[in-house]
Amino acid sequence: MILIKNIEVYAPQYKGKKDVFISGGKISLIEENINFKNEKVKIIDGRGKKLTPGFIDQHVHITGGGGEGSFKTRAPEITLSKLTKGGITTVVGLLGTDGTTRSIENLVSKAKALKEEGITVFAHTGSYEYPTVTMTGSIKRDITFIDEIIGVKLALSDHRAPNVSNIELQRVASDARVAGMLSGKAGIVVLHMGDGKRGLQPVNEILEETEIPMKTIRPTHVNRREELLLEAFDYAKRGGKIDLTCGIKEDLTPGNCIKRALKDHVPSENITISSDGYGSWSKYDDAGNLIKMGVSSVSNLHDEFKVMVSKLNFSIEEALTYITSNVAKGLEIYPRKGCLSEGSDGDLLLLDENLDIDAVIANGKVMIENKEVLVYGSYEHI
Structure with a gap:
């Protein structure tokens, strides 16, 4: 489970600053303020960043x-x-x-x-x-x-x-x-x-x-x-x-x-x-x-x-x-893909002020964070 706080949301339409909660590989909530006090929830600070599909x-x-x-x-x-x-x-x-x-x-x-x-x-x-x-x-x-x-x-x-x-x-x-x-x-x-x-x-x-x-x-x-x-x-x-x-x-x-x-x-x-x-x-x-x-x-x-x-x-x-x-x-996969809405797949990008990619989340899993690749393919390090 991932909670992204205080981030500008482009869904791709601009939705303003929101909190976004992802669970089970899906976007579960997009609201003004979401608070979960649970050690199983990963918190990402979205201040100064933009969230896109x-x-x-x-x-x-x-x-x-x-x-x-x-x-x-x-x-x-x-x-x-x-x-x-x-x-x-x-x-x-x-x-x-x-x-x-x-x-x-x-x-x-x-x-x-x-x-x-x-x-x-x-x-x-x-x-x-x-x-x-x-x-x-x-x-x-x-x-x-x-x-x-x-x-x-x-x-x-x-x-x-x-x-x-x-x-x-x-x-x-x-x-x-x-x-x-x-x-x-x-x-x-x-x-x-x-x-x-x-x-x-x-x-x-x-x-x-x-x-x-x-x-x-x-x-x-x-x-x-x-x-x-x-x-x-x-x-x-x-x-x-x-x-x-x-x-x-x-x-x-x-x-x-x-x-x-x-x-x-x-x-x-x-x-x-x-x-x-x-x-x-x-x-x-x-x-x-x-x-x-x-x-x-x-x-x-x-x-x-x-x-x-x-x-x-x-x-x-x-x-x-x-x-x-x-x-x-x-491709007839909308709104499962291509947008940020409740029920859509948890595919999101966090962009910095230069629109460079700061983080990538695919199907609710963090693949890149702070511009560092966390998940590689099976044989990428050989």
Whole structure:
């Protein structure tokens, strides 16, 4: 049991200075003044700090991305403290280009491991490939019967993509939609968007030709180039949800794109931000040869939040929505996740006056305190 005293609460809406009591892994009370005199209750002094929901990163290659420059370029699996030091208490894992040397079985095993270590983890079946790599042999069965799996991954408009036809894209989206209905999950298609000139055209065509709801197909990396971003703005205006990726420099950072989106009357609730953490980034020459690559960091999510507040004049509560409540609503796990309310999971961050992470609580357990990691993954010290 944990009692946080005298702290400014951003739920993510600003609630003023409160006391917050956490028990059984849940937020039990949020009140003006809570007093417990019991040695079993851990008291945290929140004076001078801000309390926010834990961040939700919905696009992380938890088993490592990369591999596009041969076997030596395969990124390692992520560790627990890499996530918690970035303020991430809920993560969605997925595969990328490589659905050949990596598997859904490995992905689900890693998701279960991170859950055992203390955070909340979901996953998507599939990868860039089509036919879709799955665990049970079926998108529907993966989503319906595997607890962690809530959707499916596919790539479009990318030289590494499988160049699916509209009919094939329809089939993937329909399978995800129905499986979500059967299992009570989001049932979404996370659509990696590349630099290809077709952009979102195939998505728009199948949505016009079918009854598939727009919320089913979630394009991500839509800020990778100007033309795609404008298509994504239009998509969000019509009710679709779009995801912006951290780590993209200059004018196409998530914060800058959101500024533009709001001026263009794009509904803010249809925009989210993710890190693409532990996924590889790569550059190719005009002949398609790999010339440079690296791996993205999950700390980008917290870094972007700070930039949005300190340099782009977002309020704290506004900046938080894109990495907490908007994401939770899109994944259909709100209000269990993405907010601070009585009955919500005990996923909280304590931020100092510079918005740096002072403490992380996941599922009611203190993972970081006074900027010191208390809980590490099983093999982090080897």
